[in-house]
Amino acid sequence: MSRILLADDDRALTALLAEYLQHEGFTVDIAYDGDTALSMLRSQRPDLLILDVMMPGKDGLETLREIRQQHRLPVIMLSARGEPIDRVIGLELGADDYLSKPCVPRELLARVRAQLRRSAPVTAGSVEVGVLKLLPGERRAFAGDREISLTGAEFLLLLALAQRAGELVDKATLTRAALGRELERFDRSVDVHVSRLRHKLAEASDQAPRIDSVRGAGYVMTLGAAQ
Numbered sequence: 526m527s528r529i530l531l532a533d534d535d536r537a538l539t540a541l542l543a544e545y546l547q548h549e550g551f552t553v554d555i556a557y558d559g560d561t562a563l564s565m566l567r568s569q570r571p572d573l574l575i576l577d578v579m580m581p582g583k584d585g586l587e588t589l590r591e592i593r594q595q596h597r598l599p600v601i602m603l604s605a606r607g608e609p610i611d612r613v614i615g616l617e618l619g620a621d622d623y624l625s626k627p628c629v630p631r632e633l634l635a636r637v638r639a640q641l642r643r644s645a646p647v648t649a650g651s652v653e654v655g656v657l658k659l660l661p662g663e664r665r666a667f668a669g670d671r672e673i674s675l676t677g678a679e680f681l682l683l684l685a686l687a688q689r690a691g692e693l694v695d696k697a698t699l700t701r702a703a704l705g706r707e708l709e710r711f712d713r714s715v716d717v718h719v720s721r722l723r724h725k726l727a728e729a730s731d732q733a734p735r736i737d738s739v740r741g742a743g744y745v746m747t748l749g750a751a752q
Contacts, residue, residue: 527641528552530569532562532588533577533603538626542575545630546637559583559591566596573640575633578604578615586618593619597664599640599677603628609711616717621678622704623714639705644677654690655748656732659683668729675725678703682718686736686746695743719744 529546533539534557543553554569556562558580566574574592578585589600602615605626612623622636644664652659658667664680666673675683685702686694699715700708708715719736726733734746 526550526552527572528554528569529637530554530556530562530565530571530574532556532559532574532580532585534558534580535577542630542633546634549634551637559585559588562588563591566592566598571598572644573599573601573637575601575603575637576620578602578606578611586614589615589618589620593676597674597676599644601633601636601640603633609713613713613717616714617721619676619721621676622706636704636706640677643681643703643705652684652687654687654734654746656730657683657687657726657734659687668726668733671729673725673729675722679718679722679725682715683722686744687734690734690746690748693739693743693745699743715744 529551531539531543531553536557539555543555546553554565554571556565560583562574562576576585576589585602585604589602592600599621600619602620602623603626604611604615615623621640624633624636652661656669661684664677666675666680666683682699682703685699696715697708700706700712703718704714723736726736734748737745737747739745
């Protein structure tokens with residue numbers, strides 16, 4: 526049974542979502558502020574975090590920034606601020622997915638299940654592209670001897686590109702592989718994740734593969750200096 530931490534100061538909404546998710550077979554813990562969520566992450570070790578952006582004190586974005594320094598679990602941001610720039614900021618800080626309020630519980634459930642499927646252990650051999658080595662079973666990535674710290678969505682996106690290195694991979698395919706859902710209109714989630722991957726690859730090694738964009742089509746991984 527998967528354990529979910531729901532961090533949101535809206536007590537009526539958290540009660541509703543918790544009841545819905547529990548009915549679907551999940552164990553749900555609740556935090557009403559960022560500091561409590563950080564503390565519960567250490568003690569409860571949830572499998573996934575649903576994190577509201579607008580909370581008193583330490584807001585969701587600041588909380589997410591601290592989470593990503595120590596934790597790799599999937600994070601779905603939930604916010605009434607549904608503007609594209611808010612979604613981009615959340616993804617840039619390391620969220621795996623983003624859903625605007627008010628949300629349909631069934632859609633949230635679908636995204637939770639998709640993220641959990643993608644965080645489950647994968648039994649497969651290593652994938653190597655130049656100095657880049659991916660271990661799907663352990664969800665770890667290395668550039669030479671240096672390990673690259675990745676979120677779950679970033680790892681799956683990198684794996685999808687590495688498995689088809691040298692080939693164009695369209696955004697719809699990458700969205701399904703990394704986020705477990707279909708590409709939406711004006712959806713920039715994959716672009717944001719790729720931007721973060723480029724930065725991390727370049728930081729890890731100047732010999733790491735590049736991720737080149739093909740305008741209007743998708744991305745392709747090629748050997749050469751990272752951007």
